[in-house]
Amino acid sequence: MSTIEEKLRSEVQQTHWDALAIHAERGRLIMVTPQIDLLEAALAVAQDRTKDVETYLSAGLIHKLTEAQIAALDAEENPKFNFVIVQPFVLASRLEDTTDALN
Numbered sequence: 001m002s003t004i005e006e007k008l009r010s011e012v013q014q015t016h017w018d019a020l021a022i023h024a025e026r027g028r029l030i031m032v033t034p035q036i037d038l039l040e041a042a043l044a045v046a047q048d049r050t051k052d053v054e055t056y057l058s059a060g061l062i063h064k065l066t067e068a069q070i071a072a073l074d075a076e077e078n079p080k081f082n083f084v085i086v087q088p089f090v091l092a093s094r095l096e097d098t099t100d101a102l103n
Helices: 003-011 017-025 038-046 050-058 067-075
Strands: 013-016 029-032 080-086 089-095
Touching: 003 038, 003 080, 013 017, 017 029, 017 067, 017 080, 017 089, 029 038, 038 050, 038 080, 038 089
Parallel strands: 029 089
Antiparallel strands: 013 080, 080 089
16 A cells, blocks of 8 residues: 555544535536545545546546536535545545434
8 A cells, every 4th residue: 555545544534514515606616426436536636647537527426516516516415425636636535324423
């Protein structure tokens, strides 16, 4: 395991939408779909693997949120996400089960 992978793995955290919303509004939040591992997407961005990032983008595996998607998340009951920071971006993947102790 590379040093950068170890670093990112140790920095993956959980939070609710209200903490991520500001990053989405600033265009700095990259959503990662369940079809790809959050850490793999973060590594591709951190290691500047342009070809992989372009593949993920074109396949819809990672994307920035539209204003309508941001509004839809704002209207929900504060869903929960895993996230990791890869400056200047925050990559996040939604957790489907929001019943645990972060409430």
